[in-house]
Amino acid sequence: MNVNGLFWNATIDEIKQGYVYNSEFEGYICLICGEKFEKGVIYPQDNTLYDAERAVKKHIELKHGSVFNYLINMNKKYTGLTDVQKELLRYFNEGLSDKEIVKKEGGKSTSTIRNHRFRLKEKEKQAKVFLAIMALLENKSNKDEKLIDIHKGATMVDERYAITNSERESVIKRYFKDEGNGKLISFPRKEKRKIIVLNHISKKFKNNKEYTEKEVNDILKKVDDDYVTLRRYLIEYGFLNRTNDCSSYWVKN
Known part of the structure; x- marks a missing residue:
């Protein structure tokens, strides 16, 4: 199941709680992992x-700390927050008053903190209006022209990820045998195509x-003989993560 897709298709309330109920699976799925x-x-x-729903809540607490911590640490391209705003939001989450934040930060006045609070509230209002606009456009957009979801492990989010569904399907058919189900025909040079191929x-x-590294290699050998290069690119572009000693690999969320 595509966790990345589940995350971006979840409602705000589902993202806040960190999990979704899946009727097909008849259970709860952690949106983080x-x-x-x-x-x-x-x-x-x-x-x-614990029953299933309480278990997923406990899982998030034990494995991920909290949904807030996970969201606040996401790439700036996803949150739109500056480092200063992130730090202040962490203080707000702790329930600190403006005076207490000033003591911790130093060099800032209570009026500065208050102004930050005001700007963040304005940002929240703008976000609500924008979400409403995008929701109204949802059913009027051509399915083939919709942009694909960006994987959460992406190391650099820019125009390379402006990829439509039709563009993705075209690239997969071009670079893989058997309509995308077979081996890699060639590895693309262009960045956008490279991302589509690596995502596939x-x-x-x-x-x-x-x-294990051997298991990763065995899977990649079925795609292309140059499995070492594929493995390196999957890590470099944030699709896979690994331990420092390369003993363990996993999908980067």
Whole structure:
């Protein structure tokens, strides 16, 4: 299941809670890592037994800290927040008063902090209006011209990711045998095509699963003989992550 797609298609309330209910799976899915919790199953966590929904909440707390921390640490391209705004939001999340923040920060006045609060509230209002506008456009957009979701591990988000569904399908058919199901014919030079190809290859790896380097190589060998280059690009472009000693690889969320 595509965690990236689940995240970007989730409602604001679902993103706030950090998980969604999937009727097809009949359970809850963590929007951060994709771990599933089937309804009707009891899950032991932290020496306590939980039903599925309580288990996914506990999972987020234990594994990810909090939804707030995950969201606030996302790439600036996703949040639109400056480092200063992020730091202040962390203080606000802790419930600190303007005076307490001034003591921690130094060099700032309470009026400066108050102005930041005001600008952030204005940003919130603008975001609501923008979401409403985009929602009204949703059903009027040509399906083929809709832009694909950017994977959350993207190391640099720019115009290279302005990729439509039709463009993606065209590139996959061009660079892979058997309408995209076979081996790689050639590796593209253009950045946008490169991202489409790497994104297609990354779907061969399961979310919430760790792979050894040998397992990664075995999967990539089925795509192209130059599996070392593919592996390097998947890491470089933020599709895969790995430990420093290269003993473990996983899909980067």
